[in-house]
Amino acid sequence: MTEELPVRGRRTTLADVAARAGVSVPLVSIVMRDAPGASAATRERVRKAAEELGYRPDSRARMLRRSRTRLIGVVFGVQHPFHGDLVSGLYTAADAADYELALSAVTPGRDERRAVASLLQDRCEALILLGPALPTSELADLAARMPVIVVARPVRNRAVDVVRTDDAAGLHLAVDHLVDLGHTRIAHVDGGRAPGAAERRRGYREALDHHGLADQALIVPGGLTEDDGAAAARELIAARPTAVTVFNDRCATGVLDVLRREGVAVPGDMSVVGFDDSSLARLSHVALTTVAQDAGRITALAVARAVARLDGDAAADEREQVIPPHLVVRSTTAAPRADLAAAPARRVRTSSA
Amino acid sequence: MTEELPVRGRRTTLADVAARAGVSVPLVSIVMRDAPGASAATRERVRKAAEELGYRPDSRARMLRRSRTRLIGVVFGVQHPFHGDLVSGLYTAADAADYELALSAVTPGRDERRAVASLLQDRCEALILLGPALPTSELADLAARMPVIVVARPVRNRAVDVVRTDDAAGLHLAVDHLVDLGHTRIAHVDGGRAPGAAERRRGYREALDHHGLADQALIVPGGLTEDDGAAAARELIAARPTAVTVFNDRCATGVLDVLRREGVAVPGDMSVVGFDDSSLARLSHVALTTVAQDAGRITALAVARAVARLDGDAAADEREQVIPPHLVVRSTTAAPRADLAAAPARRVRTSSA
DNA sequence: ATGAAAGCGCTAACAT
DNA sequence: ATGTTAGCGCTTTCAT
Numbered sequence: 001m002t003e004e005l006p007v008r009g010r011r012t013t014l015a016d017v018a019a020r021a022g023v024s025v026p027l028v029s030i031v032m033r034d035a036p037g038a039s040a041a042t043r044e045r046v047r048k049a050a051e052e053l054g055y056r057p058d059s060r061a062r063m064l065r066r067s068r069t070r071l072i073g074v075v076f077g078v079q080h081p082f083h084g085d086l087v088s089g090l091y092t093a094a095d096a097a098d099y100e101l102a103l104s105a106v107t108p109g110r111d112e113r114r115a116v117a118s119l120l121q122d123r124c125e126a127l128i129l130l131g132p133a134l135p136t137s138e139l140a141d142l143a144a145r146m147p148v149i150v151v152a153r154p155v156r157n158r159a160v161d162v163v164r165t166d167d168a169a170g171l172h173l174a175v176d177h178l179v180d181l182g183h184t185r186i187a188h189v190d191g192g193r194a195p196g197a198a199e200r201r202r203g204y205r206e207a208l209d210h211h212g213l214a215d216q217a218l219i220v221p222g223g224l225t226e227d228d229g230a231a232a233a234r235e236l237i238a239a240r241p242t243a244v245t246v247f248n249d250r251c252a253t254g255v256l257d258v259l260r261r262e263g264v265a266v267p268g269d270m271s272v273v274g275f276d277d278s279s280l281a282r283l284s285h286v287a288l289t290t291v292a293q294d295a296g297r298i299t300a301l302a303v304a305r306a307v308a309r310l311d312g313d314a315a316a317d318e319r320e321q322v323i324p325p326h327l328v329v330r331s332t333t334a335a336p337r338a339d340l341a342a343a344p345a346r347r348v349r350t351s352s353a
Numbered sequence: 354m355t356e357e358l359p360v361r362g363r364r365t366t367l368a369d370v371a372a373r374a375g376v377s378v379p380l381v382s383i384v385m386r387d388a389p390g391a392s393a394a395t396r397e398r399v400r401k402a403a404e405e406l407g408y409r410p411d412s413r414a415r416m417l418r419r420s421r422t423r424l425i426g427v428v429f430g431v432q433h434p435f436h437g438d439l440v441s442g443l444y445t446a447a448d449a450a451d452y453e454l455a456l457s458a459v460t461p462g463r464d465e466r467r468a469v470a471s472l473l474q475d476r477c478e479a480l481i482l483l484g485p486a487l488p489t490s491e492l493a494d495l496a497a498r499m500p501v502i503v504v505a506r507p508v509r510n511r512a513v514d515v516v517r518t519d520d521a522a523g524l525h526l527a528v529d530h531l532v533d534l535g536h537t538r539i540a541h542v543d544g545g546r547a548p549g550a551a552e553r554r555r556g557y558r559e560a561l562d563h564h565g566l567a568d569q570a571l572i573v574p575g576g577l578t579e580d581d582g583a584a585a586a587r588e589l590i591a592a593r594p595t596a597v598t599v600f601n602d603r604c605a606t607g608v609l610d611v612l613r614r615e616g617v618a619v620p621g622d623m624s625v626v627g628f629d630d631s632s633l634a635r636l637s638h639v640a641l642t643t644v645a646q647d648a649g650r651i652t653a654l655a656v657a658r659a660v661a662r663l664d665g666d667a668a669a670d671e672r673e674q675v676i677p678p679h680l681v682v683r684s685t686t687a688a689p690r691a692d693l694a695a696a697p698a699r700r701v702r703t704s705s706a
Numbered sequence: 707a708t709g710a711a712a713g714c715g716c717t718a719a720c721a722t
Numbered sequence: 723a724t725g726t727t728a729g730c731g732c733t734t735t736c737a738t
Contacts, residue, residue, distance in 0.1 A: 011476070013731055024709045029733060039707060059474040060413040060422075061731035064714050069413075078440050079632070084431040088460035100471070103456040107441035118453070121412040123364070145407075230638040257638050261613060279432070285583040285610050366715055377725050382717060392723060414715035417730050 012053045021049035032057055059100070063123065071100050072306055073119030075112060076130045078105040081250075081278050082293070083130050086151065089299030090128065097307050116142065126306040131195045147309035149302045152293075153195035154320070161309070162320040163302045167196045168203030170291035170325040174245045174273040175207035177289070177327055181335045183243040183271065184213055189222035189232040189255060191247030200275065204245060220244075222251050229254025236270070237262055242336035243271035249278040249290055256286065256332065267334035277328050287331035297323055365406045374402035385410055412453075416476065424453050425659055426472030428465060429483045431458040434603075434631050435646070436483050439504060442652030443481065450660050469495065479659040484548045500662035502655045505646075506548035507673070514662070515673040516655045520549045521556030523644035523678040527598045527626040528560035530642070530680055534688045536596040536624065537566055542575035542585040542608060544600030553628065557598060573597075575604050582607025589623070590615055595689035596624035602631040602643055609639065609685065620687035630681050640684035650676055 014032070018025045023042060030037045031046040032055075038046070049055075063069040074090055076083040087103070094101045102122050104115040112134050119127060126147040132139065136157050142148050143159035150162045171188075178186050188204040191197030201219065208217050218241055222232045229251035236244055236255065246252035252274035256266060264270055274281050277292030301321050308316055367385070371378045376395060383390045384399040385408075391399070402408075416422040427443055429436040440456070447454045455475050457468040465487050472480060479500040485492065489510050495501050496512035503515045524541075531539050541557040544550030554572065561570050571594055575585045582604035589597055589608065599605035605627035609619060617623055627634055630645035654674050661669055 011731090014733095015731080025731090026710085026733075027708060029731095030708095033733085035733095037707065042707080056470075056473050058417075058476055058731055060417050060476055061714090062733075064411075064413050064417055064716090065731075065733045066714085078437040079434075081432075081434070084460075087431050087458055088462060091458065091460055091463050103458060105440055105444065105456060107437075107444055109441060110444050117409075120409050123411055123413055226633075226636045226638065230636070254636070254638060257610075261638075280579075283579045283583075283607070285579065285607060285614075364715090367717095368715080378715090379717070379726085380724060382715095383724095386717085388717095390723065395723080411715055414730090415717075417714095417732090418716045418718080420718095420730085 011058070012055045013058070014055075016053055017046065017050045017055050020053060021046045069100075069123050069125055070098065071102050071122065071124045072303070073102045073104060073116075073122065073124030073127045074130070075104050075106060075115045075119070075127070075132065078107050080131070081280070082152075082276055082295070085278075085295040086130055086299055089295050090303060092296075093300045093303035097303055099303070099307065113138075120145075125310050128302050128306060133195075147306055149306050151298060151302050154199065158319055160319065161305050163298050163305065164196070164320070164322060165293040165298065165325050166322045167199035167325075168206065170275060170293075171200050171203030171245060172207045172210075173325065173327040174275075174291055175204060175211070177329065177333065178243045178245070178271060178273065179211050179213070181243075181271065181333060183336050185216055185218075185241040185243070186213070187218040187220055187236060187239065187241040187244040189220045189229065189236070189244060189246045189251060191251070192221065192223050192228075194224050194247065197247060200245075200247060222247050224248060224250060226250055226254035226257070229256075230258045233258035233262075237264060241270070243273070243333070245273045245275075247275060249274040249276045249281045249288060252288055252290070253280055253286065256288070267332050268337065271333040271336070273333060281328070281330070289330045289333040290328050291325045292328045293325050294323055364411070365408045366411070367408075369406055370399065370403045370408050373406060374399045422453075422476050422478055423451065424455050424475065424477045425656065426455045426457060426469075426475065426477030426480045427483070428457050428459060428468045428472070428480070428485065431460050433484070434633070435505075435629055435648070438631075438648040439483055439652055442648050443656060445649075446653045446656035450656055452656070452660065466491075473498075478663050481655050481659060486548075500659055502659050504651060504655050507552065511672055513672065514658050516651050516658065517549070517673070517675060518646040518651065518678050519675045520552035520678075521559065523628060523646075524553050524556030524598060525560045525563075526678065526680040527628075527644055528557060528564070530682065530686065531596045531598070531624060531626065532564050532566070534596075534624065534686060536689050538569055538571075538594040538596070539566070540571040540573055540589060540592065540594040540597040542573045542582065542589070542597060542599045542604060544604070545574065545576050545581075547577050547600065550600060553600060575600050577601060577603060579603055579607035579610070582609075583611045586611035586615075590617060594623070596626070596686070598626045598628075600628060602627040602629045602634045602641060605641055605643070606633055606639065609641070619685050621690065624686040624689070626686060634681070634683070642683045642686040643681050644678045645681045646678050647676055 014025050014028045018028045028046050031043050076087055102119055102124055104119050106112050106115050112132055128149045131152045136155055140157045140159045148160045150160055152164050155162050190201050208214050220232045220235045222228045233255045246255055252272055259266055266272055274288045274290035277290045281288035281290045367378050367381045371381045381399050384396050429440055455472055455477055457472050459465050459468050465485055481502045484505045489508055493510045493512045501513045503513055505517050508515050543554050561567050573585045573588045575581045586608045599608055605625055612619055619625055627641045627643035630643050634641035634643040
């Protein structure tokens with residue numbers, strides 16, 4: 001029994017397997033791909049030979065020969081926790097659609113342009129970009145070459161597909177929940193120029209307006225990080241609304257931390273609502289009430305859209321798919337204390353950072 | 354002027370560029386690779402043609418033809434924040450060494466075996482695994498096929514290279530710092546079976562022993578997450594050491610949160626030291642004193658080792674490179690209060706969860 | 707059911 | 723300095 005274990009050096013190829021099985025190369029190819037055109041006996045023999053040689057198909061050669069690479073490029077931010085959830089979902093969806101994923105990370109030393117360039121060289125057939133900061137014009141240029149699906153950021157250009165959470169609706173949910181609890185003085189810590197921040201700000205204003213609370217609006221400058229939230233918390237302590245909606249969970253965590261340290265009880269003195277339902281929010285000692293984005297649905301739709309564009313079947317016409325979020329109520333929201341509910345919030349439209 | 358903008362459909366190839374420039378295909382290849390063997394005038398002409406056609410080399414064809422792919426596979430956990438720092442560093446190091454990176458993520462639905470398998474099909478020449486959970490035997494099998502560099506986890510097998518932080522030394526730093534401040538009753542919240550946890554536990558014991566404090570040892574079961582830390586904090590509140598070293602920053606954050614909420618002042622009543630110097634620790638409102646792993650150095654060494662194995666030049670013989678960490682002192686450590694410094698810590702070797 | 711031949715896009719080896 | 727030939731590992735005709 002010749003033990004030809006796979007060792008460092010030349011890789012085993014179809015030809016090696018063919019030689020060992022005593023058949024032609026194309027026939028081995030047929031067997032390896034489970035394509036029709038080989039007898040059961042041959043399949044058996046070829047599989048055995050491949051197994052013994054530790055054969056692994058070369059995806060590069062395969063893609064080179066096929067007209068299609070069945071490869072979808074994904075650009076993600078290595079620092080952003082939510083992108084982790086999205087990447088997980090993308091793998092699942094791509095797998096089901098029989099596509100491969102090529103990951104390209106954006107890091108402090110590697111910008112989006114480089115990340116995209118490397119995917120182009122890998123001959124991806126479509127691009128899925130998670131919360132890209134690239135200008136719309138460049139996205140449009142890319143979209144002229146290949147299907148481009150932008151996730152979690154609105155893009156006003158008919159050439160690119162967009163799958164995103166309905167950010168405005170998310171803030172409606174948050175505000176409605178707080179109003180239901182009896183709050184009237186509800187502030188918002190915003191996300192500055194972050195993707196989605198403008199939509200959430202708008203949703204907040206609309207929702208307040210809808211409840212006849214427009215004159216109670218208080219928008220405090222925030223950002224994406226815990227530090228931004230901590231800074232915002234100081235303004236909140238001065239203004240003393242009874243509840244606050246925060247741009248995202250990270251920022252909300254910063255808000256929570258400072259509030260509690262300064263003796264403001266949550267939810268006793270102030271209710272707090274986040275956005276994302278990240279792992280942070282789920283921690284039992286944080287237990288943040290938050291607006292959940294449906295990562296599984298978003299990623300499934302993103303892949304489905306990429307595949308639809310590639311297969312060219314009935315190219316869907318709405319370029320933007322907006323997914324409704326849902327509210328996850330945990331322990332940072334409650335009815336306002338009776339003595340706090342009445343007093344009016346100090347009105348500050350936008351205070352300077 | 355023929356505007357042959359790159360449009361969806363067939364990609365432009367070397368042949369297209371060659372035709373437009375009126376030269377042979379290999380000559381274009383030479384120009385695109387900046388290889389010697391073309392006149393300045395030709396280079397000029399070819400570059401112009403390539404530019405006009407929006408030509409991008411096909412990395413798959415390139416790798417297929419070259420004997421070398423110059424591709425290093427990286428397996429990382431999409432949820433682990435520290436892996437983000439490592440991936441960033443790997444890109445930088447690979448770039449400098451003129452290698453490409455192929456990323457393969459481990460997600461809840463995609464285990465390490467799958468992640469590795471896809472990299473093998475991509476014909477990576479070496480593998481860098483971040484904190485892999487794979488059994489040593491499988492790592493050794495892999496290492497028989499190609500250079501394998503394991504990062505951030507000790508592996509007792511001469512076939513694989515290891516680059517990791519000196520975890521035990523990290524706990525020496527932490528304990529020494531606390532002893533210098535005057536602490537004698539120092540507890541440790543451990544990481545269970547997480548990579549590095551055993552080493553850190555050992556370092557903690559050694560350091561206490563070194564200061565003649567062995568009989569004060571108190572190890573509380575913890576874990577990797579904030580929740581684990583929160584649970585451990587309750588035990589700490591009962592035992593009341595004046596200081597605690599925690600497995601990692603995430604867990605330490607959980608400890609901090611509960612301590613503060615239960616009215617235990619940090620660092621007034623209890624000092625806390627983390628491990629990782631993750632972005633969490635750096636947050637101004639957390640300001641955690643912590644043991645910093647040198648991600649830049651670790652990744653540089655990991656790539657350097659992979660390259661050394663591949664180039665076969667003077668294959669370094671120590672398979673394990675242990676990098677000393679350093680202490681970052683922030684605001685969660687201080688001298689113990691005079692009335693607390695004297696009393697002995699309750700002695701619990703390992704309490705049950 | 708099986709094999710022979712061709713070629714995906716590129717680079718290396720050899721011509722000239 | 724430039725062109726010709728061959729072939730990386732695979733899949734796709736097209737024969738048989």
